[in-house]
Amino acid sequence: MTDKKTILKVDDLSVNFQVRGRTLKAIHHVSMDLYEGETLAIVGESGSGKSVLTRTFTGMLESNGYIPNGTIDYDGQHLEKLKKDKDWEGIRGKEIATIFQEPMTSLDPIKTIGSQIAEVIIKHQGKSKKEAKAEAISLMERTGIPNAADRYSDYPFEYSGGMRQRIVIAIALACHPKILICDEPTTALDVTIQAQILDLIKELAQEFHFTTIFITHDLGVVAAIADRIAVMYSGRIIEYGTCDEIFYDPRHPYTWSLLSSLPQLATKGGELFSIPGTPPSLYHDIVGDAFAPRDPYAMKVDFKADPPMFKVTDTHYAKTWLLDPRAPKTEKPALIQNLHERMVEQHEAVKTADIVGGERK
Structure with a gap:
């Protein structure tokens, strides 16, 4: 009980x-x-x-x-x-959000890391592009991405497997x-x-x-x-x-x-x-x-x-x-x-x- x-x-x-x-x-x-x-x-x-x-x-x-x-x-x-x-x-x-086993199947290889998080924030929270970028960087920092502001414009292939998984977690959290x-x-x-x-x-x-x-x-x-x-x-x-x-x-x-x-x-x-x-x-x-x-x-x-x-x-x-x-x-x-x-x-x-x-x- x-x-x-x-x-x-x-x-x-x-x-x-x-x-x-x-x-x-x-x-x-x-x-x-x-x-x-x-x-x-x-x-x-x-x-x-x-x-x-x-x-x-x-x-x-x-x-x-x-x-x-x-x-x-x-x-x-x-x-x-x-x-x-x-x-x-x-x-x-x-x-209800999902994190999958292989992060590369969840990330778009031709879009920057930051933009993929920001898109979710704009869609689900209705924030402006500027607000979404600021929150995306904050989520990157919170999920353990070093130098998040500088790495906002990186692409998925530039991240290790563990780092990509952290980004997938950040995207999921962006939905609240x-x-x-x-x-x-x-x-x-x-x-x-x-x-x-x-x-x-x-x-x-x-x-x-x-x-x-x-x-x-x-x-x-x-x-x-x-x-x-x-x-x-x-x-x-x-x-x-x-x-x-x-x-x-x-x-x-x-x-x-x-x-x-x-x-x-x-x-x-x-x-x-x-x-x-x-x-x-x-x-x-x-x-x-x-x-x-x-x-x-x-x-x-x-x-x-x-x-x-x-x-x-x-x-x-x-x-x-x-x-x-x-x-x-x-x-x-x-x-x-x-x-x-x-x-x-x-x-x-x-x-x-x-x-x-x-x-x-």
Whole structure:
């Protein structure tokens, strides 16, 4: 339970695509709430439906995609009913903005950096060119662009990947959105720049008071920024809870596998855990638990019946038959037991290595 305001409510949402005469069921009866001011991380392997789900919030499904059932309630407005780009003008960017994985796909290569930010300010805030330029420079400074006034007239190719991602963040903030969707914004960046971008998004969320949805395939990325985590598999949310609940008291075998795959748990000379098998085809109806064929803990019932979402706590739910009172008691894998202590030890080891490395320079 929470006393926070629900800013976005998804209820029983499904998304299908028509592909060469066949129906691909990308999202399957998903329900979720987004609370004002929080950072919700949506985590899962590639193809799990993370990006497709959030594209329904901005009307950015491909032309062959459609919503056969379910609702998306944003502050009292039903987004699933909006069909045309004109209908989305008051929502897309202005209310709900998106930062994508590759900033060069979001930036116009033949327009200057500053002009692309200023255009958004003029369109969404109605300011003059002079006012827009001043605010654009301010946003560039706030997102960590050095010598922003001098670099206002630069082109995207003159910026590094990390700098371009900062500009995309500045453009999104120029719209003054209430919700910022970050679709794997750090995947293409090196670890150091990745950490800087994550810290920046966290700082800006507090400063500009927006709600964040953070999409990633890597649970380790969201450990420091997420308030809650929703784990997706084959177009379904199979577990959700607070960050601590998902990391330290996970209940779904798929979540166990994602945690076991954390690079932080790798030992020197040892192999990193990988999840065996592949996700099921979304062209076919799935009987039972979608994860069952890859699940070493699967029972007979997992291949026959889709499990309900079982309640663990008021904030923690998991879609697995292991939580049925009739199921045998099953412990999570040894690799992720005492996970908190192991991650703290690994973090301290990295800090020590950085200090020693710094002294050697």
